[in-house]
Amino acid sequence: MRLFASAQYKFLELRKTAYKVSVALVSVGLLSVLVHGGLDYGVDFTGGTLFQVRFDEDVQASDIRGALGAAGITTAQVQDFGARGEFLIRMAEFIEGDDRTLEARLDQELDSTFGAESYTVVRREAVGPKVGGELRRRAVGAVLISFMLTLIYLGFRFEWRFGLAAIIATIHDVIIVFGVISLLNIEISLPTVAAILTIIGYSLNDTIVIFDRIRENLKKYRRLKYIEILDRSINETLPRTVMTSGTTLAVLIALAVFGGAVIREFTIVLIVGVIVGTYSSIFVASPVLLEVERRSGGVRSKSDRRKVATTPS
Amino acid sequence: MFSGMSGRLITIAAICLVCLWALLGPSLQGEEASPLKLGLDLQGGTHLVLQVEDPEGAMSAEARGDAADRAREIIGNRIDQFGVREPTVQRVGIDRIIVELAGIQDVGRAKAIIEQTAFLEFKIVTDGGTLLERLPVLDSLIVVALGPEELPEEVRTEGAPSLEELFQQRDSAEAETTEPPQGELRPLTLLLLDSGEPGVFLIEGPQVELVERYLELPSVKARIPNDISILWGTETRAVAGKVYHPLYVTDAEPLITGEYLVDAQAIRDPQFGSPIVPFQLTRQGGRIFERGTSRHVGDRMAIILDGRVQGNPPVIRDVLRDRAQIELATGANLEEAQDLALVLRAGALPAPMEIIEERTVGPSLGQDSIDQGKMAGIIGIVLVVVVMIAYYRTAGVLAVLGLLVYVLIILGGLAGLQATLTVPGIAGLILSIGMAVDANVLIFERIREELAGGKTPRTAVDSGFQQALSAIIDSNLTTLITAIILYQFGTGPVKGFAVTLSIGIVASFFSAVFVVRTFMLIWLERRSPTAEMSI
Numbered sequence: 133m134r135l136f137a138s139a140q141y142k143f144l145e146l147r148k149t150a151y152k153v154s155v156a157l158v159s160v161g162l163l164s165v166l167v168h169g170g171l172d173y174g175v176d177f178t179g180g181t182l183f184q185v186r187f188d189e190d191v192q193a194s195d196i197r198g199a200l201g202a203a204g205i206t207t208a209q210v211q212d213f214g215a216r217g218e219f220l221i222r223m224a225e226f227i228e229g230d231d232r233t234l235e236a237r238l239d240q241e242l243d244s245t246f247g248a249e250s251y252t253v254v255r256r257e258a259v260g261p262k263v264g265g266e267l268r269r270r271a272v273g274a275v276l277i278s279f280m281l282t283l284i285y286l287g288f289r290f291e292w293r294f295g296l297a298a299i300i301a302t303i304h305d306v307i308i309v310f311g312v313i314s315l316l317n318i319e320i321s322l323p324t325v326a327a328i329l330t331i332i333g334y335s336l337n338d339t340i341v342i343f344d345r346i347r348e349n350l351k352k353y354r355r356l357k358y359i360e361i362l363d364r365s366i367n368e369t370l371p372r373t374v375m376t377s378g379t380t381l382a383v384l385i386a387l388a389v390f391g392g393a394v395i396r397e398f399t400i401v402l403i404v405g406v407i408v409g410t411y412s413s414i415f416v417a418s419p420v421l422l423e424v425e426r427r428s429g430g431v432r433s434k435s436d437r438r439k440v441a442t443t444p445s
Numbered sequence: 446m447f448s449g450m451s452g453r454l455i456t457i458a459a460i461c462l463v464c465l466w467a468l469l470g471p472s473l474q475g476e477e478a479s480p481l482k483l484g485l486d487l488q489g490g491t492h493l494v495l496q497v498e499d500p501e502g503a504m505s506a507e508a509r510g511d512a513a514d515r516a517r518e519i520i521g522n523r524i525d526q527f528g529v530r531e532p533t534v535q536r537v538g539i540d541r542i543i544v545e546l547a548g549i550q551d552v553g554r555a556k557a558i559i560e561q562t563a564f565l566e567f568k569i570v571t572d573g574g575t576l577l578e579r580l581p582v583l584d585s586l587i588v589v590a591l592g593p594e595e596l597p598e599e600v601r602t603e604g605a606p607s608l609e610e611l612f613q614q615r616d617s618a619e620a621e622t623t624e625p626p627q628g629e630l631r632p633l634t635l636l637l638l639d640s641g642e643p644g645v646f647l648i649e650g651p652q653v654e655l656v657e658r659y660l661e662l663p664s665v666k667a668r669i670p671n672d673i674s675i676l677w678g679t680e681t682r683a684v685a686g687k688v689y690h691p692l693y694v695t696d697a698e699p700l701i702t703g704e705y706l707v708d709a710q711a712i713r714d715p716q717f718g719s720p721i722v723p724f725q726l727t728r729q730g731g732r733i734f735e736r737g738t739s740r741h742v743g744d745r746m747a748i749i750l751d752g753r754v755q756g757n758p759p760v761i762r763d764v765l766r767d768r769a770q771i772e773l774a775t776g777a778n779l780e781e782a783q784d785l786a787l788v789l790r791a792g793a794l795p796a797p798m799e800i801i802e803e804r805t806v807g808p809s810l811g812q813d814s815i816d817q818g819k820m821a822g823i824i825g826i827v828l829v830v831v832v833m834i835a836y837y838r839t840a841g842v843l844a845v846l847g848l849l850v851y852v853l854i855i856l857g858g859l860a861g862l863q864a865t866l867t868v869p870g871i872a873g874l875i876l877s878i879g880m881a882v883d884a885n886v887l888i889f890e891r892i893r894e895e896l897a898g899g900k901t902p903r904t905a906v907d908s909g910f911q912q913a914l915s916a917i918i919d920s921n922l923t924t925l926i927t928a929i930i931l932y933q934f935g936t937g938p939v940k941g942f943a944v945t946l947s948i949g950i951v952a953s954f955f956s957a958v959f960v961v962r963t964f965m966l967i968w969l970e971r972r973s974p975t976a977e978m979s980i
Contacts, residue, residue, distance in 0.1 A: 133836060134893060184810070254810035256552075260801035263494065274934035281926050289919055323869050326931055326939045330876070330946070333927035337920040341887065344916040372883075372890045379832055379886075380879035383825035387875055390824055392817030394486070394810075395872045402876065 136370040143366050143414055144359050144422060150415035154304060157408075161311015171310065174222075174319035175257055177271070179264030181227045181235070184255035187217040191246060196221070199245040203237055214393020226260050271325045275306075278332055286336075290343060293424045298339045301417035305335045305408045312404045323398040331405030334380075338373065338413040345369050346421070358425060362418045377410040450970075453963040460955075461850060464857020471860075480860040484867035484941050487815055489808030490547040491555055495520075495798040497540040509540035511790075516798050517542050518787050520559050522679070522751055542798070552805055559798070565703025565789065568674065568695040570745040570758050572643040575670045576694050584631040586664045596632050597655065633659050640682075640691065644745075647682065647689035656692070672697050676747070678754040693754045695747050700737035705730025709789035711782035714772070720782035723770040724789050731767025738765040748788065755788045756781070818871035825875045826852075829882055837889050839979035843964040844885040844957075851881050851956035858948040867941030877949030883920070884957030887913040892980055902978040903969055910962055917958065921950050 165171060175182045185196075196210045196219060209222045227235045242251060259267075279299060286295035309331055318324065345365040353361060381403065388399040468480050485492050497504070497512045504512070513536050520542065521534040533545035549555050588596070636656050637646040648656050659665060660675060669675065678691035709724035726734055738746075738761050745758040748771075759771045773782055829848070833841040855874065859866060866874075892909030900908065925947060932943035 137893075137897070186809075252807065252809070254807040256803070256805040258803040262496075263802045270934050274930050278927050278930045281930070282923050285923060285926065322939050323942075325934075326869055326942050329927050329931050330873075333924040336923045337883075340919045340923060341916045344919060348912075368894065369890075371893075372886050375832075375836065375886045375890070376879075376883040379829050379882050380876070382828045382832065383875055383879035386824040386828060387821045387872060389821075390817060391821035391872065391875075392814055392868075394814055394868050398869060398872060 134371060135374055136367075139367045139370050140363075141367060141370075142363055144363050144419060147415065147419035147422070150419060154412075154416055157308045157311065158304065161308050161314065164311050164314040168314050168317075171314060172317060172319045173268070174321035174324075175259050175264070176321045177264050177268040178224065179226050179259050179261035180222060180224045181258045182223075182256070183221040183238070183253050184213060185219050185221060185242070185251050186254050187219075187246065187251045189217070189246075189250055191217055191219075191251075193219055195245070196242075199241050200238070203241040205234070205238060205241070208238070214396060218393065227258055267322070271322075274325070274329060275332070278329055279303075282332070282336055286340075290347065293421060293428065294343050294347075297417050297421035297424055298336055298343065300420050301339055301412040302332055302335045304416050305331060305405065305412050308408050309401060309405050313401060316400065318397045318401065321397075323395065324401055327398050327401040327405065330402060331409060334406060335409030335412060338377075338409050339417040341372065342366055342369050342413055342418060343421070346418075359422060362422060366414055366418060373410060373414070377406055380406055450963070450966065453959070453966075457850065457960055457963060461853055464853045464861070467857040467861035468853075481856070482859075482863055482865045483811075483815075484865045484870065485545055485547060485804070485811075486806050486868045487811045487866060488547055489550060489806050489811040490545065491549050491552050492802075492804040493544040493546075493555070493559070493800055494537075494802035495542045495544065495559070496801045498797045498799045499540075506539050510536075513540045513542055515787060515790050518784075519751065520544060522753060541801075548808070550805060550807055552803065556800065559800075564751055565706065566699035566749045567701050568676075568697075568699045568747050568749055569741050570644040570693055570695050570747050571673060573646070573694040575673055576675065579668060579670060580634045580637075581631070582668055583659075583665050584633050586668060587632050587659050587662060588630050590662045590664050593630055596630060637692070638689070640689075644694045646692045646694075647684070648692055650681070650688040650690065653677075653690050676749060676752060676754050678756075680756055691754070693747055693758070695749075695754075699749075700741075700746065701726070701730060701734050703789075705733065706789060709786045711779060711786040713779065719772065720777055720779045721770045721772050722782050722786045722789065723768065724786075726767040726769075728767060734769070735764055735766045738763075748785070750788050756785060814868045814871070818868070818875075822871070822875050822878075825878055829878060833882060833885070837885075837980055839968065840889055840892075840965070843961055843968060844882065844889070846964055847885065847956045847961035848878070848881060850960045851952050852878075854952040854955065855945070855948050858952065859945065862944075862948070864944045864948070865941050866945070869939060870941030870945045873942040873945040874949065877946060877953065881949065881953035881956065884913075884917045884953055885961060887916055888957060888961070889980055892978075896978060896980070902974075905978070906962075906965055906969060910958070914958065917954065921954050925950050 193210045193212050197208075200206075200208050200210070200221075205223075207224050209220075211220050211222075212218070213220045221238070223234070225234055279302070282302075283295050283299055286298055306328060309328060313320065313324065342365055345368055346362060349356075349361045349365050349368075353364070356364070384399055384403045384406065388396055388403060391399060471480050495516065497509045497516070499509060517534055517536050521532075524532045524534060524544070524546070531547065533543060535543050537543055544555075544559065546555055633656070636648055636652045638648065640647045660669075674695050674697050676693045676695060678693060680691070682689045682691060705726045707725045707727060709722055711720060711722050713719065714721045741761050742763060743761065745760050747754045747758040749755065759773075771785065773785070826848075830845050833844050833848075835841070837844060855877070858864070888909050891913045892905050895905035895908050895912075896902065928943045928946040928950065932940055932947070
């Protein structure tokens with residue numbers, strides 16, 4: 133059995149459609165972020181306090197909201213978390229040190245409404261405002277540095293045009309993933325940022341495999357037109373693309389279903405990233421490479437072709 | 446690496462054995478702890494980040510760093526007494542400390558211990574006589590309080606060891622009146638071994654808890670003479686292969702406390718080159734100290750931080766005033782002097798610490814995460830195994846064998862590097878299984894292409910591995926770049942993810958490029974050369 137063994141799809145002919153799809157996805161993503169008034173940063177980045185509360189009995193999020201509202205705790209956000217009877221309560225206040233009045237009021241309210249025995253706080257995270265701002269800066273820094281280093285690496289291994297195309301495809305992926313994060317109301321936490329960095333790695337990985345083949349085929353088939361070489365390379369690597377994305381997705385779905393609530397959002401972000409990353413390496417990275425080559429004159433000029441050919445492999 | 450087939454197999458076997466040893470070695474040696482170090486989010490516990498409080502911004506970076514170092518010393522000292530398994534107290538950045546307490550959910554208690562200011566005292570070490578004469582009474586009180594059945598086997602012996610005879614001789618005059626009746630149990634006396642120095646007893650490592658328990662008994666506490674303190678030391682002594690903890694008997698009244706201390710530094714004696722710690726007291730402190738030390742020239746002075754005697758008590762050679770110095774024992778190095786200076790300065794903490802981050806995970810949530818991670822991992826692996834074997838048949842079986850080696854390397858690597866496994870770390874592990882097959886897929890697809898191009902199996906395999914290599918290296922290296930950045934950027938759980946991802950990349954590279962290739966070469970040698978290749 134061999135899927136897509138001798139596929140000869142004309143992917144590059146579809147690039148106009150692909151551009152539309154990409155522009156649409158990116159716009160929906162950006163729009164969602166705008167409508168939501170920016171991304172939903174978790175306590176890791178804003179500072180504040182988060183409680184994960186587990187109830188023995190059947191309690192609804194609205195019950196908790198009601199109880200807290202009645203006590204005048206209006207800054208708390210309550211949301212379902214994973215299994216039934218588990219909730220996240222988030223507060224913008226950093227509850228720490230001696231000033232525990234707010235937490236005491238929360239405890240008291242939950243005790244009197246549901247009974248002290250009926251729930252446990254299984255996780256509590258308090259992040260000071262200073263730390264929050266710092267983590268935010270470091271997260272942005274990490275994403276940017278990761279882009280830069282990869283670009284430098286690609287510059288060494290490939291020609292700059294390949295690096296540029298790969299980075300554009302990856303930025304495209306990251307924007308769409310942020311859009312989905314916004315649409316699904318997933319909060320940006322440290323694990324979410326880790327997931328995004330992983331996606332950057334995965335998406336680049338996928339693109340590199342195709343580019344590696346393009347580089348090889350440019351040497352091998354000197355007669356073919358650039359666009360034909362791109363299509364040929366994508367088709368030749370298609371079985372690998374399908375297999376790897378397929379198994380990675382299968383594993384990720386297993387994680388999302390059985391891995392528990394703590395990493396579910398993390399996993400969902402990765403799933404979206406793998407799908408978008410696979411799509412973009414075929415429909416964004418390669419077409420962008422074509423456009424870049426055309427604009428910089430690399431396609432017609434023989435000397436440029438030779439330059440590609442002599443790049444070490 | 447070896448070129449021959451047996452060389453390849455030996456390499457693989459050796460690596461597997463090393464990993465197995467890293468994984469199973471500790472439990473074979475009788476250690477009970479899990480070979481994998483679990484993060485706080487898996488075993489439950491408290492993670493705190495503290496920062497030097499400096500609201501006016503009046504302190505230089507150096508001063509803040511120094512304050513953080515002192516605080517680390519104090520907090521580390523206290524947590525030792527707290528009885529936490531493998532606590533982490535480490536300085537990060539300029540002025541921050543991370544404190545990780547596994548298994549502690551009572552944040553209030555943990556924080557109370559951390560936030561109190563350090564207490565430094567200088568006390569004179571006594572000859573221990575007052576304690577010795579009280580020992581028979583204390584012994585009988587312990588027997589009464591706990592009942593003879595409660596006493597462990599080793600202290601029920603009635604024969605007196607030679608060391609104890611020594612005590613008896615030294616204070617036989619006083620002891621006569623309180624001599625216990627023959628056949629009386631002496632649970633405490635038997636555990637206190639003479640160190641040869643007056644006022645210092647040695648307790649064998651395993652007995653420390655027992656002695657602590659005896660001394661904590663209310664009836665015992667009430668009968669310890671008021672004019673002495675019984676204090677544990679921080680440093681252990683090794684005698685004849687056994688580890689002993691020193692227990693000091695000092696005056697109850699301190700010569701002076703840390704509130705009068707201004708500064709302490711570690712330097713080398715300009716004359717002799719040995720390390721010394723000069724320290725400075727306030728003027729008032731100098732007067733108190735002068736009065737105190739004039740009565741104790743020749744005695745030993747214990748330096749006590751938070752109730753624990755630090756290092757070896759130095760001898761007072763002369764009357765001391767506001768400027769004095771501690772000479773370390775011969776053979777001490779400058780590092781020890783620096784530690785002592787740090788302890789002294791810690792007693793005069795210039796800035797309080799504030800908690801800027803706190804994360805607590807309950808043990809039930811941690812256990813859930815472990816269970817769910819196992820479940821997801823098993824299902825993920827089964828999926829990959831089924832897909833690989835169904836799609837690549839015999840070659841798929843080889844890939845799965847390679848995957849086994851891969852999993853072994855990852856687990857062994859985590860255990861060997863003492864890396865911490867966290868919830869995102871488990872996710873990284875499972876994700877890396879998905880990515881580990883990528884290298885195999887790249888190679889196998891390449892081999893299929895070569896076979897379709899009309900090559901013989903043997904040449905197809907060789908060129909398949911060769912051709913796929915550049916793509917595998919590129920993709921592994923870019924992912925490794927990401928993992929390293931994640932490690933730099935992240936805290937606890939995210940760092941755990943970065944570590945498992947990095948080990949995963951290296952292991953998958955080795956597994957796919959070396960292990961699977963070896964298996965494949967063996968397979969090719971054994972099958973008939975004309976048969977179609979099962980890939």
